[in-house]
Every structure is written in C-alpha cells, then in structure tokens.
Amino acid sequence: MMKRTTVVRAGSFSAIMAMLAIVWLVVLPAYARQPQMRRHLHWLDERGIDPSAMYYTELPVMERLLAEQRLDQLRRANAFPVDRKHSRNR
Secondary structure, eight states: OHHHHHHHHHHHHHHHHHHHHHIIIIIHHHHHTSHHHHHHHHHHHHTTOOHHHHTTSOOTTHHHHHHHHHHHHHHHTTSSOOOHHHHOOO
16 A cells, blocks of 8 residues: 555656646746747847846836836837827836
8 A cells, every 4th residue: 555655646747847847847848939029138238138037136127117117018009199299107
C-alpha cells in the first residue's frame, strides 16, 4: 500500500512539473510573440522600464505612461478624436 502511494505521488508531481514546463517553455513564449504583446514590450523597453521589476516596485511614472498608451491606442482605433494638449495633467 505504501509503495502505491509513493508511485501516485511521484506521478502527480511529474505531471505537475510537465504542465509547468509546457506553460513556461511553450505557452508564455508563444504569448510574447503576439503582435500586441511585442508592441507593449517594445514600448516598455523604449522607456527603460524593466517589466520584471514592475510587480515589485511602484513606478510613479507608470500611471501617466499607461494613460498615454491607452490614448494612443484609442487614437489609432479612431474611437474618438483626442487633443493631446488637454489630455495630459502635468
């Protein structure tokens, strides 16, 4: 009985590790290759923002930058005309 429990646990552990490996090595890289994600990563890189540090630090500049990015996306989608002079709060 003890041997079967060990085998089941080892099998469960192996299955979980395989699933994590698939997500880490296949799903996430595929997501990073999507055009929208590539644009966002490029946008962050242009501004010298390290995406891996965003979770751990509150970047005061991020709110303004993200608002500007949203306005640019809306402008490109022609949702409504935006006057950039009036959209910034500086």
